[in-house]
Amino acid sequence: MKKKVLSIMLAASVMATMLAGCGGTDASTQTEGKASTQAENASSSLEEGKVVNIYCWNDEFKSRYEAYAKDLEEKHGVTVNFVIVANENNAYQNNLDAALQAQESAASDDKVDIFLVEADYASKYTKSEYALDVVGDVGLTADDLSQQYQYTKDIVTVDGVQKGTTWQATPGLFAYRRSIAKEVLGTDDPAMVQEKLSDWAKFDEVASKMKDAGYFMLSGYDDSFRAFSNNVSTPWVEANKIVVDDNIMNWVKQTKTYTDKGYNNKTTLWAPEWSADQGPDGKVFGFFYSTWGINFTLLGNSLADAEGEKAVGNGIFGDYAVCEGPQAYYWGGTWICAAKGTDNISFIKDMMYRLTCDAETMKKITLDTQDYTNNEAAMNEIASSDYSSDFLGGQNHIALFAEAAKKIDMSNISDYDQGLNEALQQTMHEYFEGNVDEQTALENFYQSAIEKYPELTK
Template identity: 80%
Template sequence: MKKKLLSVLLTTVLVTTMFTGCGNSKTSSDKTKAGGTVKTESTSDTKEGKKVNIYCWNDEFKSRYEAYAKDLAEKHGVEVNFVIVANENNAYQNNLDTALQAQESAAADDKVDLFLVEADYASKYTKSEYALDVVGDVGLTKEDLAGQYQYTKDIVTVDGVQKGTTWQATPGLFAYRRSIAKKVLGTDDPTQVQAALSDWSKFDGVATKMKDAGFKMLSGYDDSYRAFSNNVSKPWVDGTKIVVDDNIMNWVKQTKDYTDKGYNNKTTLWAPEWSADQGPDGKVFGFFYSTWGINFTLLGNSLSDAKGKQEVGNGIYGDYAVCEGPQAYYWGGTWLCAAKGSDNLPFIKDLMYRLTCDSKTMKQITLDTQDYTNNQAAMEEIAKSDYKSDFLGGQNHIALFAEAAKKIDMSNISDYDQGLNEAFQQSMHEYFEGNVDEKTALDNFYTSAMEKYPELTK
């Protein structure tokens, strides 16, 4: 996810203390059931600490808390501290690991209470002792969690125990420039554009047309990677052996071809040149983005005046649309994990319920932010409504996300996904740039992978 850290200029630990309140051990949480929303009182004999420490890598979750759940601090009589460490060079995980390892001996006010993880490394924590069972330990019920997309639960479930929960579902789509589609394809209609891009062979054919018309199909080497890596036939590791799936090699073949033929701009993910290709001066047809990318990254990059109003006339706001693209995929996501040793489980339970289970809250988050939230009923309701995104030229992109979410397959995830995906992409950059041949790039990948994970073999 998401690598959303790059939109937040946080390079050091930021501790923010806010919302001190005076409450008692009896708290209420909103529960939405068939027939309407009712208030239910949750009581606990557990003595709560006075400070809740939440570890994360940017301020996205902090903004969700402030907008939709800050009243819970007053109800529980706690202070909420956000410990934010930007995840450059693995800084976030390193800082979190240090804090969790010191959890048992830490003073009450210094303990980690809640920490956030991304899909690529979630299993590192859910398979450890540090993440608690959200049902057996925290107190959410199976009924509370029933409305969530199954894959979001599968990612953080170990031996039948769910050890995290999220407010997001992150299916991916292909975001394209309407103006370029009209010039090259003769239409910007999402249904017709999807027909032209419905499989990789057609996608390659459109890439040729884009080049002939003076445009680039994609910005750089990494753009289509997730659409291939999320559709592999087996995990990265079989026993201890590293397995490079055929579909990963299909990405290599396509990207080398696009690079040699001038179908891309030879950029890398998150580089300034990549971001610029999404803006007013960009000549790139489209970008693979999941839910958070549309409203969190692409919108910002589209503006000519970042501080100006988000409206038509500011850069290319309104010139993008989305379609499913050649393959279903997902990208990113942020999960909340309750830390073993926390003395604030009643607060954590209510916070998790409010932000990841309550359908009314989930629907409002989507309406307010265009984020795609983790409640099937709420998303289906918006998908069938007259909801429109001004940024996407009046399109109801939630309807497309709702269909894409049903196709997400998590059966081939592994504990090594983050490290091996990053190492593979980095090694292949040298091949795409013509500095090494494919065999050498693969050998360099294996070397890098086994240095990072000594237990693995080629």
């Protein structure tokens, strides 16, 4: 899974259509009988479709579905069709929005049945009429959803109604090179390294030591952003006014210092140079990564031979470990939404249950892929077992993720997170590179933000 947080706001005409409210009942207060009755009524009012269309932007969910839920096609007598549109330049959302707007008049085989969303723009869809209540409409129960991490439910809950569900939780950690830790810090033990990185002041001290030893603490400008932006005290927007939180400015200050002192390698997120810094020739101590990033992106970038065996001896496979780092945070995640107008409610209910609620499936996904799944009981079982990751030098990273997941705070999430996060990072790059001063960079950010969201003010 190679996440790119690349969504932009829809045109005003599209947003006006999509932001119609959808009422419902809090999942925590639903009774199983009522939920089942509502789902049965919804299902019986439509002839069950023969094609299930699933809209997504890459093949990650397709691989999960085919590995763990494809047998449901035979049970329901359906064929699943994946409509995959890469999300470059907002193409995925634009394509999905057009399909949802045409939903009412679409033929059965052409209807959107399921669509996927990411955290940074989930609220656009959950606040619209197009995403169904997973309890009242689809038929999952409060008991079914009880082991999911609360923050994964909060992200897609509007006025007490949960309008999506996910198989993954995405707490973040700090992944570091064991060999560099031994050389510079005298130990690669995760507990001891964590002691040296447990707050930002200590993190800065280690950054200085890394520079003196010929290494970079971080790769580029954006690496620590999520650890700061997920710990703000206020949302991005209050009463239509843009609020630049103090913790966002702490990221700006740290990154400017790291750039000027040579503590980072001046790369940008997802750039080839950034990926190379994670590989055999890299001189970077560590990377802030959530669950998907470690077992997909970081692992892939660590290999000298991408087509070769994923094992010790191929590049720096086995040279990474993880620790909690200075602050708890999360990054990314993909949610499954049922589309209003679908004629495959029965299939959707079974698929959502299998892939996001069933503890045995969640456990198997983690054991098979090292991904961190959205079932607290299953993850705690693995965390307390002798499970270990060869990629992380034999470490049971699930135990650390289990602790980090409990600390995630979604209280300051807003509808503007993706657009404003991206705008700030992009405009601040000019400041970090010395092309403009800080105040000019901030003014450029406000201008970019208001052009994107004309309803906002400085």
